[in-house]
Amino acid sequence: MPLSRIYKLHLSPDRKYVKALKNLLGFVPGNLSLYKMAFRHRSIALGIKRGGKNSNERLEFLGDAILGAVVAEVLFKMYPYKEEGFLTEMRSKIVSRVNLNQLGKKLGFNELIEFDPTTVNITSKQSSLLGDAFEALIGAVYLDKGYNFTKDFLIQRIIKPHIDIHTLEQTETNFKSKLIEWCQRHSKDIVFELVPNQEGDNAKLFSIQVLIDNEPMATGIDFNKKSAEKLAAEKTCELLAI
Amino acid sequence: MPLSRIYKLHLSPDRKYVKALKNLLGFVPGNLSLYKMAFRHRSIALGIKRGGKNSNERLEFLGDAILGAVVAEVLFKMYPYKEEGFLTEMRSKIVSRVNLNQLGKKLGFNELIEFDPTTVNITSKQSSLLGDAFEALIGAVYLDKGYNFTKDFLIQRIIKPHIDIHTLEQTETNFKSKLIEWCQRHSKDIVFELVPNQEGDNAKLFSIQVLIDNEPMATGIDFNKKSAEKLAAEKTCELLAI
Secondary structure, eight states: OOHHHHIIIIISTTHHHHHHHHHHHSSOOSSHHHHHHHTBOHHHHTTSTTHHHHSSHHHHHHHHHHHHHHHHHHHHHHOTTOOHHHHHHHHHHHTOHHHHHHHHHHTTGGGTOBOOTTTOOTTSTTOOHHHHHHHHHHHHHHHHHOHHHHHHIIIIIIIHHHOOHHHHHHOOOOHHHHHHHHHHHTTOOEEEEEEOOTTOSOTTOEEEEEEETTEEEEEEEESSHHHHHHHHHHHHHHHTTO | OOHHHHIIIIISTTHHHHHHHHHHHSSOOSSHHHHHHHTBOHHHHTTSTTHHHHSSHHHHHHHHHHHHHHHHHHHHHHOTTOOHHHHHHHHHHHTOHHHHHHHHHHTTGGGTOBOOTTTOOTTSTTOOHHHHHHHHHHHHHHHHHOHHHHHHHIIIIIIHHHOOHHHHHHOOOOHHHHHHHHHHHTTOOEEEEEEOOSSOSOTTOEEEEEEETTEEEEEEEESSHHHHHHHHHHHHHHHTTO
């Protein structure tokens, strides 16, 4: 065991943190400050000098790209006979904020993320803190250890044990949640509004229109409100190419 | 010089093609069939057995992801004090279809791409054949040579000589072209329609509304049509988070 490793794990003032990271990652981190940054939310970073730059947002940008590349390759090789559209759809399912948030929760990120609880609610369904930190962590691993290491780490430690690709393949896309999630990510208001039926006065039909930031999007018409909403959401997703 | 290289460059029936690729890439390709696939458009692949799978679309999916990761890292390191929003915006400029099409043209892809000229017009402004093939080529290089090689290739052979990042930084985004390009990519119709002025009857003001696939999007109001169009395009881009 090299000396630096012994120091990090047993002597350094950060040894508890290093051990927690080792349990999470399966390896002893090299540059600890990268990992600390990956778990530092903007809400707490703003209190620090040059805070914006010290939050995990830049690492999240990098990690999102690295994760996208690794998942693209995994799918490319896993499905040699599927076309590009299928691969794109599968990748969105895997890297969806909902999925990454769940992953962050499962991996115990709650204990690691530094954030300001007076401004951010980590348990809220709207929160993407966990998923964002997951991507930032990938960015940190990449800068610390390089692409091939990060790819192996993602495949062996994350994808194989935690992501059931074949089940995701079967999952029918829920367009309403997809749309709502998209609006949350882009800070847009979304309303499903019951509008007068444009197909004449067939009282049995419901027309639901999606409004995003008060701009009318697609309309769905069906015999019950739920199906009309679903249809309106699907059409809006298509319109926005989400 | 290893024997396989001598064979490929001087003896193989593909030697002309190998030399053309070597000139383009700066290295002798390993698995030639990957590069052939990268330059095979769907229009010609459909004529071949299992054609869809033999076109460059799957490689384009992979190459797009690898390119995104490399560009993310280049920007991350080039701009250590810029926030995530700036990095994201810069990356979209670099990997925009317009930019990649120009790059494909500059690199002489016209000579290499196989496509069916009766169904596809490679010189049309709407065509994304060149940019698509560029991404597919990155996918091929990645599968042939791995991530680090592809990264070096992209940085030394493509980004440094052909992409002026600092000039792109200054370029103000043209929202109208951005929106039109997006609609082309997603096969949507776009119309800029002069609509009755909603701000009362100030005859000097023009209202332009964007319609995408006949669905009303944002409206721009200004004292001349061009500015109203520009504003409507900008608001629609924001609405669609393009």
